[in-house]
Amino acid sequence: xxxxxxxQDEFTHACDGERLSVVRAGAVPGRATxxxxxxxxxxxxxxxxxxxxxxxxxxxxxxxxxxxxxxxxAGALAELSLRRRYEQAVSVIDTHxxxxxxxxxxxxxxxxxxxxxxxxxxxxxxxxxxxxxxxxYAPDAWDLPFGTxxxxxTEILRTPDSWRASPALDVLRSYEGRAVLVVPxxxxxxxxxVTEAVQDALATxxxxxxxxxxxxxxxxxxxxxxxPEDLGELAGLLLEGLEEGGWSATxxxxxxxxxxxxxxxxxxxxxxxxxxQMRALGLDDGTELVLRSFVKPFYRRHAPALLSREAAVLxxxxxxxxxxxxGLVAVDVSGQHCDHPSLLMTKLPGRLxxxxxxxxxxDLLAAQLVRIHAVVPEQRPRAYEAWTWPERVRAAVSxxxxxxxxxxxxxxxxxxxxxxxxxDYHPGNVLFTGENAEPRISGVVDWVETSWGPADxxxxxxxxxxxxxxxxxxGLAFRARYECQGGHGLANGPDHLYWRLxxxxxxxxxxxxxxxxxxxxxxxxxxxxxxSGRLEAYVxxxxx
Numbered sequence: 001x002x003x004x005x006x007x008q009d010e011f012t013h014a015c016d017g018e019r020l021s022v023v024r025a026g027a028v029p030g031r032a033t034x035x036x037x038x039x040x041x042x043x044x045x046x047x048x049x050x051x052x053x054x055x056x057x058x059x060x061x062x063x064x065x066x067x068x069x070x071x072x073x074a075g076a077l078a079e080l081s082l083r084r085r086y087e088q089a090v091s092v093i094d095t096h097x098x099x100x101x102x103x104x105x106x107x108x109x110x111x112x113x114x115x116x117x118x119x120x121x122x123x124x125x126x127x128x129x130x131x132x133x134x135x136x137y138a139p140d141a142w143d144l145p146f147g148t149x150x151x152x153x154t155e156i157l158r159t160p161d162s163w164r165a166s167p168a169l170d171v172l173r174s175y176e177g178r179a180v181l182v183v184p185x186x187x188x189x190x191x192x193x194v195t196e197a198v199q200d201a202l203a204t205x206x207x208x209x210x211x212x213x214x215x216x217x218x219x220x221x222x223x224x225x226x227x228p229e230d231l232g233e234l235a236g237l238l239l240e241g242l243e244e245g246g247w248s249a250t251x252x253x254x255x256x257x258x259x260x261x262x263x264x265x266x267x268x269x270x271x272x273x274x275x276x277q278m279r280a281l282g283l284d285d286g287t288e289l290v291l292r293s294f295v296k297p298f299y300r301r302h303a304p305a306l307l308s309r310e311a312a313v314l315x316x317x318x319x320x321x322x323x324x325x326x327g328l329v330a331v332d333v334s335g336q337h338c339d340h341p342s343l344l345m346t347k348l349p350g351r352l353x354x355x356x357x358x359x360x361x362x363d364l365l366a367a368q369l370v371r372i373h374a375v376v377p378e379q380r381p382r383a384y385e386a387w388t389w390p391e392r393v394r395a396a397v398s399x400x401x402x403x404x405x406x407x408x409x410x411x412x413x414x415x416x417x418x419x420x421x422x423x424d425y426h427p428g429n430v431l432f433t434g435e436n437a438e439p440r441i442s443g444v445v446d447w448v449e450t451s452w453g454p455a456d457x458x459x460x461x462x463x464x465x466x467x468x469x470x471x472x473x474x475g476l477a478f479r480a481r482y483e484c485q486g487g488h489g490l491a492n493g494p495d496h497l498y499w500r501l502x503x504x505x506x507x508x509x510x511x512x513x514x515x516x517x518x519x520x521x522x523x524x525x526x527x528x529x530x531x532s533g534r535l536e537a538y539v540x541x542x543x544x
Contacts, residue, residue: 021072026056039109044071047221116168128178136166172201178246179206185214207246288347303341348443350431384453414495416454423449426465456499
């Protein structure tokens, strides 16, 4: 063992018949153990030693090592695999990290997959994770040796979209601790779609932050080595609120807004959200609240408008007997007091009905939408915004069917009589109580997009959702259900078709993204192939 600069020790670790070179920094035990994992190819622990020193300076025990075939470790890179990388990391952690020490996992490039594998193994011990330009891989690639670039591993790697089936994405969706995704301005190695998929997964439940480095390239270890200010920011983000999984500010804000004498005794993520994280908070007296937090960067930027709108709508609907909406408790529209912009509201009883279409449930959906459209606010909400436009659709899909559909919306919007719109009304935002024979609507949620516009838009949006959930025929029939329940004022002929297609085309070609929350709710039959087929059939039926 020899002494390195920055108070670091280097030693070898026997694993898998090979000798791995390991560097450790910081006191044992420390605040936590940070495990730093380099990427593939020419990657090595040498690039990560400044980050190890930063964690040590902030009271952590840090470990960095060379995978076999890299740096100063023995072995051949061609014989390494994703599985062996994972097993080597487990061996180092189990031997050199205190068993009761919280883990901070930081992985770059290929080690994005390794971090996910370790989260699955060590959860809930992993309190924070950092991913720099991460890669994830198809399950078939996990056990294959990397080879020399002409083997099966490379074949899978080069198969378009093979990574979309990666189990790593499911692991990251379930992770609830602190998470930081580091994104370089230029990345010639990792496709942008991979980065966005990792972000969507982390934003599902984690206390997520995106750290953008506009001038950096893929090799972020080299960047952090040469830019200590960015290195310090990464370490600070990973350690912020570490003892409470990064949610300390939100917890404190929530506690201050509870009824006097009440405390939160449990917290449970709610399924079915897409734009925000939803958590059910159980209080010591048995009552429940719901916390909405905007975590994804896009929605966080727009949170002040979205949450201000929802707070105002919830206060308005408190006096509307025909529209069961949550009650507003508190709101932090900009995240001034919370870790993320957040809204606290009462929890309504009931469950979502996403299963086989029940005529009684569909009639209740239509009747409830009629009552929403009957609301007459003293102050109108903002005018509706279209969610697609002809140029966007043409850039996404091609073919005679889609071109015909685009021609329908390539015009000025039809005139309409304005109404109070939910704007995101579909079965995923409506709660039901009662047995199957006597269902009743107990709540309508998610009012961040409330707008003023044509009733056709809400009817169109629910129709699209029903077509994707249950088949085109159910989407086509929803207008008649709405009118049978007393709805009126819908456009006729080409004008109504305009609104229908304006909504449906917003999901071309990626209807699968819309259904990710639905799959979490049990609709695993909604594969990308099923959804794209139903969307195309629905659009075709509208045109015919």
